Amino acid sequence: MKIDTLTIIGVGLIGGSIGLAARRRGLATHVIGAGRQQASLDRARSIGAIDESTLNLASAVERAEFAVFCTPVDKIVEQVVQYAAGCRPGTLLCDAGSTKVAIVEGIEGKLPAGVYFVGSHPLAGSEKHGPEFADAELFQGRVTVLTPTPKTEPAAVERVSEFWQALGARVRLMSPEEHDRGLALTSHLPHLVASALAGVLPDGLHELTATGFRDATRIAAGAPSLWTAILTHNRLAVLDALARLTERLGRFRTALEANDSVAVDDLLAQAKKVRDALGS
Amino acid sequence: MKIDTLTIIGVGLIGGSIGLAARRRGLATHVIGAGRQQASLDRARSIGAIDESTLNLASAVERAEFAVFCTPVDKIVEQVVQYAAGCRPGTLLCDAGSTKVAIVEGIEGKLPAGVYFVGSHPLAGSEKHGPEFADAELFQGRVTVLTPTPKTEPAAVERVSEFWQALGARVRLMSPEEHDRGLALTSHLPHLVASALAGVLPDGLHELTATGFRDATRIAAGAPSLWTAILTHNRLAVLDALARLTERLGRFRTALEANDSVAVDDLLAQAKKVRDALGS
Numbered sequence: 023m024k025i026d027t028l029t030i031i032g033v034g035l036i037g038g039s040i041g042l043a044a045r046r047r048g049l050a051t052h053v054i055g056a057g058r059q060q061a062s063l064d065r066a067r068s069i070g071a072i073d074e075s076t077l078n079l080a081s082a083v084e085r086a087e088f089a090v091f092c093t094p095v096d097k098i099v100e101q102v103v104q105y106a107a108g109c110r111p112g113t114l115l116c117d118a119g120s121t122k123v124a125i126v127e128g129i130e131g132k133l134p135a136g137v138y139f140v141g142s143h144p145l146a147g148s149e150k151h152g153p154e155f156a157d158a159e160l161f162q163g164r165v166t167v168l169t170p171t172p173k174t175e176p177a178a179v180e181r182v183s184e185f186w187q188a189l190g191a192r193v194r195l196m197s198p199e200e201h202d203r204g205l206a207l208t209s210h211l212p213h214l215v216a217s218a219l220a221g222v223l224p225d226g227l228h229e230l231t232a233t234g235f236r237d238a239t240r241i242a243a244g245a246p247s248l249w250t251a252i253l254t255h256n257r258l259a260v261l262d263a264l265a266r267l268t269e270r271l272g273r274f275r276t277a278l279e280a281n282d283s284v285a286v287d288d289l290l291a292q293a294k295k296v297r298d299a300l301g302s
Numbered sequence: 303m304k305i306d307t308l309t310i311i312g313v314g315l316i317g318g319s320i321g322l323a324a325r326r327r328g329l330a331t332h333v334i335g336a337g338r339q340q341a342s343l344d345r346a347r348s349i350g351a352i353d354e355s356t357l358n359l360a361s362a363v364e365r366a367e368f369a370v371f372c373t374p375v376d377k378i379v380e381q382v383v384q385y386a387a388g389c390r391p392g393t394l395l396c397d398a399g400s401t402k403v404a405i406v407e408g409i410e411g412k413l414p415a416g417v418y419f420v421g422s423h424p425l426a427g428s429e430k431h432g433p434e435f436a437d438a439e440l441f442q443g444r445v446t447v448l449t450p451t452p453k454t455e456p457a458a459v460e461r462v463s464e465f466w467q468a469l470g471a472r473v474r475l476m477s478p479e480e481h482d483r484g485l486a487l488t489s490h491l492p493h494l495v496a497s498a499l500a501g502v503l504p505d506g507l508h509e510l511t512a513t514g515f516r517d518a519t520r521i522a523a524g525a526p527s528l529w530t531a532i533l534t535h536n537r538l539a540v541l542d543a544l545a546r547l548t549e550r551l552g553r554f555r556t557a558l559e560a561n562d563s564v565a566v567d568d569l570l571a572q573a574k575k576v577r578d579a580l581g582s
Contacts, residue, residue: 217573
């Protein structure tokens with residue numbers, strides 16, 4: 023796969039990493055970085071993530087053969103629909119948003135003829151943000167989920183899949199609903215829980231935290247505005263996941279109230295089996 | 303500080319690290335490793351954590367000038383009381399257990415005259431276990447909590463404090479109750495929550511987990527039997543901590559049910575502030 027002009031809208035950790043990977047792997051002849059903040063664009067350019075930067079998002083998307091929206095989930099629908107209006111037929115658009123149902127539903131049916139959008143979500147990132155944390159190998163060996171619907175053009179899915187694979191990712195296809203239900207359990211609920219754990223730490227107990235607490239709460243350092251958008255976008259699936267967790271916590275509570283070591287051990291052993299299967 | 307014979311009962315990750323650190327820092331002339339499993343003792347000796355190994359715990363403690371019990375929290379009271387009976391006056395005993403009230407209460411008043419025990423807990427370790435994960439620098443810069451009571455001999459507290467400091471630790475003193483309430487929030491609750499998160503992950507979603515899930519659940523790989531003992535030992539404080547967390551999760555639920563972005567953002571921002579203060 024070879025892209026003539028690749029436009030990245032939003033050059034933070036994810037957008038910057040896409041630019042670095044695309045340039046290093048020779049995937050694109052020319053990479054345009056577009057965003058609202060000149061300082062971020064300058065940093066992205068100085069690390070070699072983009073060839074050109076602009077504050078003119080519409081023009082950057084119009085000039086692209088392939089554009090990736092790496093902006094907060096609550097901005098993607100509006101940006102894609104607005105800027106797609108000026109795109110040439112054959113332009114491919116995708117995103118890197120952590121939720122998919124609201125984004126895909128919001129865009130489907132609103133694009134000009136011949137302009138295609140495929141929802142996508144690379145399962146990579148961290149609690150850090152900004153192009154200074156970009157990494158050309160961020161997607162290597164990681165899963166990127168694409169969420170086509172029955173209305174999505176198959177050839178567009180094929181091309182967007184090639185794009186993420188060219189960045190090193192393993193591509194998986196699922197429906198937007200399946201994605202959002204799954205990510206509610208594997209990403210959104212853990213974020214909420216990490217935030218709750220950090221949130222109940224009283225002042226003065228910081229010195230009693232060790233690596234366990236730090237690991238368990240690391241993601242709570244993520245940007246609140248980004249995560250508020252994710253959690254509210256996917257709130258029904260998150261509420262369902264939270265109900266499952268609450269039920270599980272209730273089993274621990276019952277076992278501890280009864281001083282039932284066998285039941286506690288059983289709950290811990292089930293969890294260890296799941297966690298061991300994931301590797302470090 | 304210089305110890306003639308240091309005995310370590312239980313040469314896993316913690317006991318092995320104590321041995322490595324004590325030998326490397328010249329803290330002890332002779333280090334005896336005592337345990338139930340010859341294979342663990344052999345591994346501890348092969349990595350240089352101990353000078354001598356024995357399956358005879360009583361003899362190993364009787365020969366010691368200073369002994370550290372690095373065994374599961376539900377074994378410590380019985381072992382200390384039993385083996386202290388054969389100790390010479392002046393012998394110092396401490397432990398590395400993750401709970402303190404039950405251990406300190408169980409031992410206090412049961413030792414021969416001139417034999418002293420000081421509850422201690424190095425806030426170091428990981429989900430891994432076994433002497434092969436021992437690290438001479440494990441305690442460097444980390445906090446070790448000592449939990450003397452009004453009945454504890456001050457000179458013994460001073461010596462045990464010197465011991466942990468000689469291993470590189472920063473020593474903090476608090477009551478057993480204060481320790482257990484604090485650790486319920488900073489260690490025991492996070493373990494329980496990580497286990498609950500891992501426990502609700504359905505089969506087939508493993509591929510949708512990324513670094514966030516792995517970080518948040520890493521401690522759930524800890525040995526269930528050790529953690530069952532810790533959670534049940536400290537169950538009242540853990541139940542109290544769990545109630546606080548449940549209240550916090552309830553605030554998230556209410557905010558999401560009401561689609562109240564401001565409230566969600568506020569909860570996330572409070573947590574980020576706490577987490578940022580801890581560093582990576």
